[in-house]
Amino acid sequence: MEEADLATLGQTRTKTQARLVGDIGGTHARFAIADANGRLDHVRVLRCAQFADPEQAIRHYLALTGLALPSTAAFGIANPVSGDEVVMTNHHWRFSVAALRAAIGLQRLLLLNDFTALALALPLLQVHERHAVGGGQIVTGAAIGVLGPGTGLGVSGLVAAAGHYVPLQGEGGHVTLAARNRREADVIDCLRQHDEHVSAERVLSGPGLIILHDALRAMAGQPAASLPSTEISARAIASTCPYCMEALHLFCALLGTVAADLALTLGARGGVYLGGGILGQLGRFFTRSAFRQRFEDKGRFSAYLAQIPTFIIDAPYAALSGAAIALESPLCIGYESTERAQ
Template sequence: MSDAHIQAMPFPILIGDIGGTNARFSILADEHGEPHEFPTVQTAEFPTIDDAIRQVVLDGTAVRPRSAILAVAGPIDGDEIDLTNCDWVVRPKTMISELGFEDVLVVNDFEAQALAISGLPEQYRESLGTAGEPHVASRVVLGPGTGLGVAGLLHAREAWFPVPGEGGHVDVGPRSERDFEIFPHLEPIEGRISAEQLLCGRGLVNIYRAICLADGIEPALSIPADVTAHGLKGENLQAAETLSLFVTYLGRLAGDMALIFMARGGVYLAGGISQKIIPALKGPEFRAGFEDKAPHTELMKTIPTFVVTHPQAALAGLASFARKPSAYGISTEGRRWRLER
C-alpha cells in the first residue's frame, strides 16, 4: 500500500489553522476546486474548538465535510491535544462521534506553514535582501506571533518533507555591548531566556521594558501593537530601539535555523507580526543579524529571506497537501483518527 493511498482523505475536507489567538477554517470540496473560506474568529470567543466548528462552519454552509485536517499550535501527543497558547483542547475521537467526521488528521501549525512555503507564488512573498530566487532545496519558516513557531522543509525523492518542532524555545543570549546592558532586565522563563521570550507579541513588550529599565525610564507602553506602531513611526526612542533589536534577534535566529537545515531554498517569516513590520525588516539589521555567522558569512549571503504575505498561508499549505498528498512526506502515525465501522 502506497503512502499516497494511506494518506488520502475523503472530500469534502474541513481545513483548520488553529493558533493561540485566531482560528481560520475553509472547506475543500474536491481535488480541483478552490477552498471556501470562513471568517477568521478569535479562539477566546468560543469555549471549545468543536463549538467554533459548529457555529462558524457547519451552521454556515450546506456542505458536510467528511474529513478534517487541523493544524494546531502545540505538540500532538495522545487523544487530547492541548494548545500551547489558548484553552482549547482538540479531541479527534469526539469530533468523529459528535461532528460527523469519518477521518481526522492533526498536524503542527508550523508544519502547515512549511507546506505553504513549498510552492509559495512570488506575489505572496516579500523579499528581504538581494540573495535572489530560492532553490528547490531545504527551507525554514519562522513565525513570530502569539508565540514563536519554527519548522523545516526538506526536499528529497521529488517530495517535500515538513519537519515540525519546538525551535522557538531554544536559548538565546547577548552578543553586543547593548545586549549585555539589556539582557539582565529581560523577564526570563524558569531562569532562562528563550527565543520565544523575545520574538513574539509579549517578547516585544519584554524587550521594550528591559530597554526602559536599562535606561532608567518608566515604561509608557504595555501593548505589543503600541510598541510596534510607535517604533515604526519613530515616535518613541525606546520603542524604535525595541523594533531594531527585535529584527536583529529575529535575523540571528533565522540565520541559526538556516545553518541547521542548510536552507539554500530560503528562510520565510510567517506569523502575525512579520507582515506588520516589513519596513523594519527591510532595514539593514535583519540581514546583518542573519548573515553574521562566521565562518559561514559568505554562505549566508547567498540564502534568500522572505516575508510570507499570503493572508491564509497555513490553509493554503494544508489544501495543497489535501489535493496531492503524494507530493508531501507527512507521517500520520499517532496523528490520524478514523471512524470505526
C-alpha cells in the same frame, strides 16, 4: 477585524473533494473549505477567545457560512502534536483529537503543527505571494526553512528526500535565545530575572515584544508602560518613543540571528521564509531593519548565508492550503483520528 471573508480562490468542486481545513493559533482560528490541491473557499477568521473550545469555533464557522460539514478535516495548530491529547501552549483550549472528531461528526480528522502545515504550502507560493528581504538565490531542491512571530514563534522547514519534500515537526521556537553583543546580553540577563529560560519565543512574539519593551524601560529605571504590542510597533515606526524604537529594532535583529541559525541547521539554500502575524504589519521598518544584516552576520559563514534568500510570506492563508495538502501525504504528519479506528 475579527472575521474576514476571502473570495473563492479555486474552482467549483464536488462534495467528495471538499474538506474542512483550519489554522488555529493562540489568538485567531482560520477555517476554510479546500480541495486536494489546497485551493480555498469560504475563508473565515475567528477570535479564539470568543469560544470555549475548538468545537464551538467550528460550529460557529459552519453556521456563518451555511455549509454542510465535510467528512474529512485537517487543522494546523500552534502547539506540539504528539498524540490524542492537545493542551495549547499560548491559549486555554485543551481537547482530545478523537473526541473532537466524534463530537463534530467527522470521519477523519488530522491535526498537525501549524508551521508544519505552512511549510507544506511553501512550494505552491506564487511570486506575488512573497517578497524578498535582501539578496540571495533559491537553490532548487535544497532544504527550505520557515519561521514566524505571532502569538508564539513557529518554526519548521522542508528537507528533500527521494525527490520529494518532507516537512519538519519541531518546536524550534523554544531554543535558547542568544545575544550577539553586550547590550543584548544585558537585556537577556534582565529577562532571566523573571524567566530562567529565555527562549527565542519569549522575545520574538507579540507578547515577547511587550516583555522586551518593558525590560528596556526597567533597565533605564522606568516603570512598565503596559502597552500592547501593536502600540509598541506603531510608536516605533512613528519614532515617537525611544524605548519602543529600541525594542522593535532589537526584535528584528534577534529574529535575523534566529533565522540564520535555522538556515545553517537545515542547510536551507532553498530559502528562509518568514510568516506569522507581525512582520507584514511592519512594512518598510522591517525591510530597513538589521534583520538581513544579522542574518548574514555569522563570521566564517557570512558568505554562505549571503547566498540564501529570505522572504516574507504575503499569502495570509497559506497554512490552510498546507493543511489540505497534509491530508494527501503518505507521510505520518501530526496525529490522525478516523471513524474506523474508534
